[in-house]
Amino acid sequence: MEFGECIDKRRSVRKFLDKQVSPDDLIDLIDAARKAPSSGNLQSWKFICVKNQNNKNEISDACFQQNWISQAPLLIVVVSQNDNLKRHYGVRGDVLYSIQDAALASQNILLKATELGLGSCFVSAFEEGMIKRILKIPDALRPQSIIAIGYSDDRPKKKILENIEAITYFESYGERVEDWDEAFYQWSGIMKKNVEAILNKIKKTSKSLKDKIKEKLEKRKNE
Numbered sequence: 001m002e003f004g005e006c007i008d009k010r011r012s013v014r015k016f017l018d019k020q021v022s023p024d025d026l027i028d029l030i031d032a033a034r035k036a037p038s039s040g041n042l043q044s045w046k047f048i049c050v051k052n053q054n055n056k057n058e059i060s061d062a063c064f065q066q067n068w069i070s071q072a073p074l075l076i077v078v079v080s081q082n083d084n085l086k087r088h089y090g091v092r093g094d095v096l097y098s099i100q101d102a103a104l105a106s107q108n109i110l111l112k113a114t115e116l117g118l119g120s121c122f123v124s125a126f127e128e129g130m131i132k133r134i135l136k137i138p139d140a141l142r143p144q145s146i147i148a149i150g151y152s153d154d155r156p157k158k159k160i161l162e163n164i165e166a167i168t169y170f171e172s173y174g175e176r177v178e179d180w181d182e183a184f185y186q187w188s189g190i191m192k193k194n195v196e197a198i199l200n201k202i203k204k205t206s207k208s209l210k211d212k213i214k215e216k217l218e219k220r221k222n223e
């Protein structure tokens with residue numbers, strides 16, 4: 001599956017078939033997660049894989065009684081090592097980089113799941129203390145996301161997206177233009193390159209034509 005197709009096909013799935021995720025697929029999911037960018041390449045994350053039904057039931061309760069979570073064959077809990085990030089980057093590492101790194105790893109899992117033909121859903125609504133107790137997560141670490149994974153038995157609605165023009169500015173916030181397409185091409189340099197290519201072609205053609213005329217004149221002169 002092409003990368004663009006993975007992005008287009010990914011949806012939040014909340015209904016799953018009673019079919020287990022294979023060990024090979026699980027390895028591929030974690031492998032994708034660990035290849036995500038991370039602050040200073042510290043890779044300050046851990047991944048807890050959960051299949052035990054009792055654990056899934058408790059996690060579901062800790063996610064404010066989102067009972068559908070317990071029906072997913074596999075849960076991957078993404079945990080950040082905040083102590084490591086704080087040691088390197090101070091408060092910013094603790095409160096920001098930890099979230100960013102975990103989110104990047106989570107996105108890789110979601111996209112890889114799509115490529116493997118699996119459904120998935122990113123869950124961030126949970127009672128942190130309960131999750132830490134259920135999964136015996138040390139105090140210095142924090143659960144950042146829970147990803148439900150399995151074979152989809154769901155039909156998510158078509159995703160409604162904002163227009164590119166509505167969410168894109170040039171050079172500074174709020175800089176909108178009336179003709180977005182023209183502004184984009186001019187800003188990106190594509191239009192300039194096209195114009196230069198056309199001018200070069202005209203010059204090349206003109207030179208070729210000039211040479212042909214000169215050649216004919218020389219030929220007539222010698223006749």
